[in-house]
Amino acid sequence: MTTIRRVPHCSHWGAYTILVDGDRIVGVEPFEHDPAPSPIIQSITEWANPERRVLQPMVRSGWLEKREASDGRGRGNEKFVPVSWDEAFSLVAGEISRVSQAYGNASIFAGSYGWTSCGRFHHASSLLKRTLNLVGGFTGHVDTYSIAAGPVILRHTLGSEAACGGQANTLDSIAEHTETLVVFGALSPRTAQTEAGGIGSHSLETHLRRIVERKVRVILVSPLKDDLPEWVGAEWWPIRPNTDTALMLGLAGEIVKAGRHDADFLARCCSGSDEFLAYLKGENDGAPKDAAWSAKISGLDAYKIAELSRILVATRSMITVSWSLQRAHHGEQPFWAALGLAAVTGQIGLPGGGVGYGYGSLGGVGAPYNIGKSPAISQLAKPIDSFIPVARITDMLLNPGKPFTYQGETRTYPDARLVYWAGGNPYHHHQDINRLSEAWTRPETIIVQDPMWTATAQRADIVLPASTSIERNDLAGNRRSDFILAMHKAIEPLGEARSDFDIFHGIAQELGVGDAFSEGRDEMGWLRYLYDASREDAAERFGFEMPDFESFWETGYARVPVKTHHTYLAEYREDPAANALATESGRIVLGSETLARLGYQDCLSHPAWIEPAEWLGNCSPDELHLVSHQPEGRLHSQLETAVASRAHKRNGREQAKLNSRDAGRLGIADGDTIRLWNERGACLATATLTDAVRTGVIVLPTGAWLTPVGNSGLDIAGNPNVLTLDVPTSSFGQGCSAHTCLVHVEPYGGDVEDAHRTYQNALEALDAV
Incomplete structure (x- = not known):
């Protein structure tokens, strides 16, 4: 007789x-309390597939022979x-x-920031940093690839990054009060499937349907x-990429030119308004920022821009800005310009x-947010200030000892001699991967801890097999979720894989800090x-009753206090x-004394x-x-071969969507x-023609597992980061500029079948590892 066990769990796509x-x-x-569950949850069975799993500790042969004196160019090439495990811990x-x-x-x-699991205990990045903080510290990072320039400019202009972290107006309030909604970037269930730390209920679609019901005017x-x-x-409004700032400034300039700006709000609540208004009027550069000016840059209609400027003032208007807009050269500006427009x-x-920001x-982001304490393993105190x-x-890696701002x-x-990456894959998400590949040869030792043979793991010296979340017990929850969710172990670990906690505990014991x-x-x-x-x-701060641990663990979830x-x-x-805000003036900053001085x-x-x-x-x-x-x-490169991911491929490759006129x-x-292709690299994809993409634009999603052909620089899997520009957003924010990227596109002149065979052979070679 078959007995089916029902195991509560959670991933980044929900419970x-x-x-x-x-x-x-x-x-x-799906979770019974989720109104819009993600189909990606059906892909988690792929974690139990051993084909791409790291099944035992492994060491690159050249490094094992010569240790730190080995040639870093052997990474990715040697067996x-x-x-x-005892030898791995010792090494x-x-x-x-x-x-x-x-x-x-x-x-x-200590590089990774931990997307490998939504669990708050077996959080690879936190456990790595906890271990290293017990033995003198490490160089870490600040901000994330998803959002860096945006938080930097908002900390300076609003005093915190709360407005882009989920604590701006909640979507339930927008759905009930907004009359004109201008969406810069997206409000898409596609990206709202995912939440760092897990999510109990996906609510974006519910709020969008209320917006439709109320007949809110929505401009995309x-x-x-x-x-x-x-x-x-x-x-x-099919805007040219990277020109949203010009549209925002043109709208604000039109409002000021017509004398419709809120002078009282600017005087009471903002500093540097005079400087900003002078810029909008063109007093210094002779170029008034109005509808005609904006239209020339953005490729939009000047009459519509002028009309919208009037509507923004005459109705209750809300401006939303996607995180994606600040992942571009000068990415601080759309976030700051949107703030300036809303202030005007x-x-x-x-x-x-x-x-x-970030809805x-x-x-x-925009859902009722947790006002209580989110569960998280402590990284402990940092002994050194290095990031x-x-x-x-x-x-x-290329410029040790050189300055940055x-x-x-x-x-x-710093002079990075050892790189330890736990639960992350920079060979998926970093820009200009061919440039990264050169830098990756520089460290003396690279350690990667991951369940999968990612492109990063293939280029490591020591690889430690971590279990996936379905092979251990954990819990999910974060400041943007209305639940804490139990993550019960479903199956035994594959091969010799161990949980992240057990791996780091073993290393900590070897370092003499196991008990701590x-x-x-x-x-x-x-x-x-x-x-x-x-x-x-x-209970103490809000008088909110949560079940005891035993009841929570048996039920599989507990609600938390939310705003x-x-x-x-x-x-x-x-x-x-x-x-007062925590800014240089205590007010919203539209003209910055600090940046003027810098x-x-x-x-x-x-x-x-x-x-x-680079732009059109x-x-x-x-x-x-x-x-x-x-x-x-x-999500990113996770479950790239699973059913939900394969459903969006075409002819076995990533789809690149472009306008029919460009294709013609x-x-x-x-x-x-x-x-x-461009000067940075090249990749293959399958063309899909559509009029839902603006002319002059091509769309290729991230996450294909990097599969280069020898030293040709050609990736046959369709990873766009062989093409993207690796320059800082600015000297101030230093964020990722992935969305500032021009490419040439042409029918592939090589042997398609041969390229397909090469791709399949690469996958089989990976399986053989």
């Missing part, structure tokens, strides 16, 4: 129940040698000790029509009015401890003096249009602007294998 027969997963059911601990003693702990770079400003669901009925309208702090970029901006990894401070790149690392708790002891900390906080119908800066608007030409003292390094306003006729956005069927002039037919 679900795993159906297990013996040690085999036979089904996945791996299996070793025991890893020995390298940590050697590098810290010979060069100092700043020469240890994006080169991609499907950045909002078709049923929303939005007006599509005077609607900041009103229900359903003002500006917010739909993750599932919990780099997250997207400057290649620069760090960040938030107005000048610092120095574990604090005397095992897996279930830690889960109880983390949950009880959240439960006690909810609903939130209006951002309402108290500040009412009394700016009593609710004198950066790539981040001026006020919101400004600054021409990006300055390109050759045969170049297209590449948009490399989040895929629909997976380039001689590309629907379904063709095409080559995308």
